[in-house]
Amino acid sequence: AQSVTQPDIHITVSEGASLELRCNYSYGATPYLFWYVQSPGQGLQLLLKYFSGDTLVQGIKGFEAEFKRSQSSFNLRKPSVHWSDAAEYFCAVVDDKAAGNKLTFGGGTRVLVKP
Amino acid sequence: NAGVMQNPRHLVRRRGQEARLRCSPMKGHSHVYWYRQLPEEGLKFMVYLQKENIIDESGMPKERFSAEFPKEGPSILRIQQVVRGDSAAYFCASSPGTGRISEAFFGQGTRLTVV
Numbered sequence: 001a002q003s004v005t006q007p008d009i010h011i012t013v014s015e016g017a018s019l020e021l022r023c024n025y026s027y028g029a030t031p032y033l034f035w036y037v038q039s040p041g042q043g044l045q046l047l048l049k050y051f052s053g054d055t056l057v058q059g060i061k062g063f064e065a066e067f068k069r070s071q072s073s074f075n076l077r078k079p080s081v082h083w084s085d086a087a088e089y090f091c092a093v094v095d096d097k098a099a100g101n102k103l104t105f106g107g108g109t110r111v112l113v114k115p
Numbered sequence: 116n117a118g119v120m121q122n123p124r125h126l127v128r129r130r131g132q133e134a135r136l137r138c139s140p141m142k143g144h145s146h147v148y149w150y151r152q153l154p155e156e157g158l159k160f161m162v163y164l165q166k167e168n169i170i171d172e173s174g175m176p177k178e179r180f181s182a183e184f185p186k187e188g189p190s191i192l193r194i195q196q197v198v199r200g201d202s203a204a205y206f207c208a209s210s211p212g213t214g215r216i217s218e219a220f221f222g223q224g225t226r227l228t229v230v
Contacts, residue, residue: 041226
C-alpha cells in the first residue's frame with residue numbers, strides 16, 4: 001500500500017524567508033501527488049498537483065513543488081513567506097489502482113510564521 | 116458555484132447518542148469521500164461512495180459507523196452510540212465521475228465533540 005511521510009511536524013520561519021516542506025512517498029507506479037493547505041478551523045484547499053510532465057509544478061499563492069522520482073519526494077517551496085501562510089500543510093497521493101480518487105495523506109507539517 | 120457543503124459545522128453529542136453528518140457535493144460531482152481527522156493527526160480515508168453505492172469502505176470502523184449517498188439528497192455519515200474517541204473533524208470531498216484521476220474538493224468539515 002502507498003504511504004506518505006512528512007518528516008517535519010512543525011516548522012517556524014520568519015516572514016519574508018524561504019520555506020521548504022518535505023514530502024516522501026512510497027508507491028510503486030507513477031504517483032499522483034497533491035499538496036493541500038488547511039487554515040485553522042477550515043477545510044483543505046488544493047495548492048498544486050502533479051500528474052505527469054514537467055517535474056516542477058506551480059501552484060496558487062506563490063507555491064511550487066518539485067517531483068523527484070529518484071528520491072521519491074515531492075517537496076513544497078515558497079521563496080518568501082507571508083504571515084498568512086501560517087497553516088498546516090498536507091502532502092497526499094492517489095492510488096490509481098484503487099477505485100476513484102482515494103487520497104492517502106501525510107501527517108502534516110504545521111508552519112508558524114514569525115514577524 | 117457552491118463548493119462542497121457540509122453541515123453542521125459543529126456538533127456536540129453526549130456519549131451514546133447518534134451523530135449525523137451531511138455532505139452535499141459540488142454541482143456535477145457524483146463521487147463522495149469521507150475522511151476523519153483526529154486531533155493533531157492527518158486525515159484518514161473512511162469511505163468512498165457514488166450515488167446509491169458504497170465503492171470502498173476499507174477505512175470505516177467495523178461497528179457503529181455507516182454511510183450512504185442516496186439518489187436524491189446529501190451523503191450522510193452516521194455514527195451510532197458515539198464515544199469520546201469519535202471526537203474529531205470529519206471532512207467530505209467530492210470529485211467528478213469522469214473515470215480519471217482528478218482533484219478532490221473538500222468541504223469545511225464537521226467538528227464532532229462527544230461529551
